[in-house]
Amino acid sequence: MRLSQWLALRCREREFQQFLRVPDEHTATRVVRALCDVESRAEVDTNPAAEKRCHDLIRKPYIAYTTERSTTHV
Numbered sequence: 001m002r003l004s005q006w007l008a009l010r011c012r013e014r015e016f017q018q019f020l021r022v023p024d025e026h027t028a029t030r031v032v033r034a035l036c037d038v039e040s041r042a043e044v045d046t047n048p049a050a051e052k053r054c055h056d057l058i059r060k061p062y063i064a065y066t067t068e069r070s071t072t073h074v
Helices: 003-012 014-020 025-036 041-045 048-072
Strands: none
Touching (some): 003 025, 003 041, 025 041, 025 048, 041 048
């Protein structure tokens, strides 16, 4: 799965929106684009700097967030 696809799927999920502290998918998409410094999520598939920002600022922290939530809500 391409990183842009992963982002698109996550932006639709309520848990991801909570992680970003936003109210909806539209706002999550805007925040993701701002954090990655891109005009379109598709750019994370072709721009190495955007891909790194995505991993460092979104993907890794989100995985940690979901891991922490799953261990504390058991």
